[in-house]
Amino acid sequence: MPEPAQLxxxxxxxxxxxxxxxxxxxxxxxxxIKQATANGDQVIGDQVITAAMLGHKADLATMVLGxxxxxxxxxxxALSGAGLELVDSYVSFTEVSEYAAGxxxxxxxxxxxxxxxxxxxxxxxxxxxxxxRGEVNNWFTLPFxxxxxxxxxxGKSGRKFSGRLVQLITASTGVDDYEWGVTLFAQKxxxxxxxxxxxxxxxxxxxxxxxxxxxxxxxxDPETTLSAVGVV
Numbered sequence: 001m002p003e004p005a006q007l008x009x010x011x012x013x014x015x016x017x018x019x020x021x022x023x024x025x026x027x028x029x030x031x032x033i034k035q036a037t038a039n040g041d042q043v044i045g046d047q048v049i050t051a052a053m054l055g056h057k058a059d060l061a062t063m064v065l066g067x068x069x070x071x072x073x074x075x076x077x078a079l080s081g082a083g084l085e086l087v088d089s090y091v092s093f094t095e096v097s098e099y100a101a102g103x104x105x106x107x108x109x110x111x112x113x114x115x116x117x118x119x120x121x122x123x124x125x126x127x128x129x130x131x132x133r134g135e136v137n138n139w140f141t142l143p144f145x146x147x148x149x150x151x152x153x154x155g156k157s158g159r160k161f162s163g164r165l166v167q168l169i170t171a172s173t174g175v176d177d178y179e180w181g182v183t184l185f186a187q188k189x190x191x192x193x194x195x196x197x198x199x200x201x202x203x204x205x206x207x208x209x210x211x212x213x214x215x216x217x218x219x220x221d222p223e224t225t226l227s228a229v230g231v232v
Contacts, residue, residue, distance in 0.1 A: 005069040010094040010112040012069045013170045015126055015181065016076060016086060017058035017215060023083030024231045032078035033222050036064060036071065046071055049117050050225040051124045053217040058087055059229040061126070061217060063183065065094070065116065088213075090128055092170035092181040098144075099151045111168075118166040121185035122219040125192045128178035128212035139208040150204040157199045164191050178212050185219070192216060 037045040046066030053061050064075050080086060096108045117124075131139035139147065158167060166185040173179045186192050199205055220228065 002070055004067070006067050007093055011065045011067055011114075012072050013063070013065050013092045013094060013181065014072045014076065015090040015092075015183075015215075016062045016064070016079065017053070017088040018060040018062070018079065018084040019087050020059045020230050021083055021085050025082045026226055026231045028082035029079060029084065029226060029231060030222055032075060032082055033062075035078065036066075036075040046075065047116055048075070048222075049124075049219060050222045051217040051219045052225050052228040053215060055216075057213070057215060060084065060225065060231075061124075061215060063116075063126075065114070088215075090126070090172070090181050091176045092172035093175070094168075095171040097151075097169070099148045114168055116168070116185070117219050118185050121166055121187050123186040123189040123192055123216075124219045125184040125186075125196075125214060125216040126181065127214040128172065128176070128181050130179040130210045132208045132210055137207045150202075150208075154199060154202040154204040157202050158195065160198070161191065161195050164188075165195055167195075178210075189216075 033048050033050070036048050046064055049061075049063040051061040051063070053059055062075075062079065064072055066072055076086070076089075094112050094114065096103070096111050100107075100111070133140060142150075164187050168183045168185075170181045170183070171179070172181055184192055184195065186195075200209070218228075219225075226232070
């Protein structure tokens with residue numbers, strides 16, 4: 001392996017979306033996950049979440065988080081070598097938002113180094129988003145204090161779903177097509193619909209948000225997920 005490619009703080013996050021092919025090898029996929037989550041020379045191994053996808057966009061999603069981007073690349077290579085076809089992906093980093101600079105250290109650590117998936121929340125959704133740079137509504141021309149207030153109001157809407165849903169927002173400015181990736185973990189699938197619908201009425205979203213494609217499915221352990229998507 002090359003010298004580690006690590007962030008100054010936080011974790012790299014790669015969402016990988018796969019189609020099953022006749023060459024998909026269950027044992028090789030499971031071995032790739034086992035190697036990724038093994039400790040190696042790290043204090044802890046990478047985290048891998050597997051989800052059986054709904055709809056035509058992909059059969060399987062793997063969300064991998066880790067300190068060394070080379071290890072994340074190695075995991076991607078191993079799954080491709082296991083006969084899965086990569087059909088979409090998203091690259092981002094965990095972060096503490098500039099609007100949350102004053103939160104307690106414990107909350108900052110939870111955002112930079114999340115432990116996933118949250119227990120009991122197996123409905124899963126991912127989508128990328130950016131803030132609008134329109135001729136009329138341009139997020140990046142607003143004063144910081146105004147942006148902070150809008151994000152505070154936006155956050156109040158999200159906190160209504162506390163206990164039902166966990167949200168991870170990761171930063172992707174400069175490393176992928178949008179500026180953030182949003183991953184949602186919910187108790188029930190309709191919680192995903194309700195939170196996104198509710199928060200779209202906030203000014204920060206209604207006037208200034210642009211959304212990318214949505215992916216949704218169900219989280220399970222790797223063996224169960226592979227069986228559900230036909231890798232047997």
